[in-house]
Amino acid sequence: MLQKAEGSPQAQLIELLETLFKYGAAIGAVGNAVNACLANGRWQAA
DSSP states (O other), rough: OOOOOOTTTHHHHHHHHHHHHHHHHHHHHHHHHHHHHHHHHHHHHO
């Protein structure tokens, strides 16, 4: 993990980036699950 000094602008930026990466990973996982469901639905309908 990155070392950061509390309260510094860099620390706030790093925290923001870490939060964005966490949300991005969660959104990506949901998107992949939705795509998988849609693909399965298409295969079943075919």
